[in-house]
Amino acid sequence: MPIPTGSPGVGRSLLRDDVYRRLRDAIVDGTFAPGEQLRDGELAEWLGVSRTPIREALLRLATSGLVVAVPGRSTTVTAIDAQAARDARDVIAAMHALAARGVAGALSTDDLDRMRAANSRFAAALRSGDVDAAHAADEELHGIPVSALGNRALESVVEHFDPLVRRAERQRFSSAGESSVELHERLIDRLAAGDAEGASAVAFDIWHTLPDGE
Structure with missing residues (x-):
């Protein structure tokens, strides 16, 4: 090795x-x-x-x-298992949707600003082709609502399944990246506005922007 x-x-x-x-x-x-x-x-x-x-x-x-x-x-x-990654993605999407619904309208100005800054870094990393930086910014952005909710059971599920999704994501991240930037902006706007159902729906959709398959 x-x-x-x-x-x-x-x-x-x-x-x-x-x-x-x-x-x-x-x-x-x-x-x-x-x-x-x-x-x-x-x-x-x-x-x-x-x-x-x-x-x-x-x-x-x-x-x-x-x-x-x-x-x-x-x-x-292990080899990357497309079906296992899709199954994990569906669980992760549900957890982030739940977190977004729970914190909509309750995030601090600092939380929202940090999400916007992370999305700016995410977009810049995509433009420069820096996959590592893009993933780091994306993980930071999505981690803010999860952390703010303070649900340890939810955090445990995300921690368990997120690596499977992130690993598969890297192979085709750039193909869905630009749409993710826009969805991130919509998520932040709905969280700031206190639109719990809208924020939850966007959070769920973000995790389904990546194409299925190998």
């Missing part, structure tokens, strides 16, 4: 969640490709931690469908 170079370790005080996020992101962004075998020792050396949080993170990734783990044998990055 080729370990990325030039990426600093994160220190031995790294929390389990941080290890999980680093490995999750490396799979989502393609650093670790489908079919690649992940070895505890190499990952521990890369992140500068013991094998214990690595093994715990790999088990979490297995429950999300990002890796297949065979205890005592091997852990392998």
Whole structure:
């Protein structure tokens, strides 16, 4: 397994969640490709931690469908499953629709401004072809209503299924990006206006702008 170079370790005080996020992101962004075998020792050396949080993170990734783990044998990055990604997308869409309905009219001016700023960065990243920056801005924008709602069960569902959707998204993100910019603007406007049903409908539609299929 080729370990990325030039990426600093994160220190031995790294929390389990941080290890999980680093490995999750490396799979989502393609650093670790489908079919690649992940070895505890190499990952521990890369992140500068013991094998214990690595093994715990790999088990979490297995429950999300990002890796297949065979205890005592091997852990392998899964292939992208179009049907699994569509199923996860439908769940994610429902969760974001619920969050938008719950916070419409209740977001602070700062929350709305941060969503607008994230959408501006999202649009700029699309124009420059920077997929990583586009995904980061998109994730930040959608995370604001979810965080503002404060529903831990909803947040847990989003955290569980979002990586599957994001991973599949990267293959065809630019094809739906421009329509997403406009939908983001409509979502923010409806949230600001307190239009709960309108905001919920737009939030749901945003997650169905990506074409089906491989």
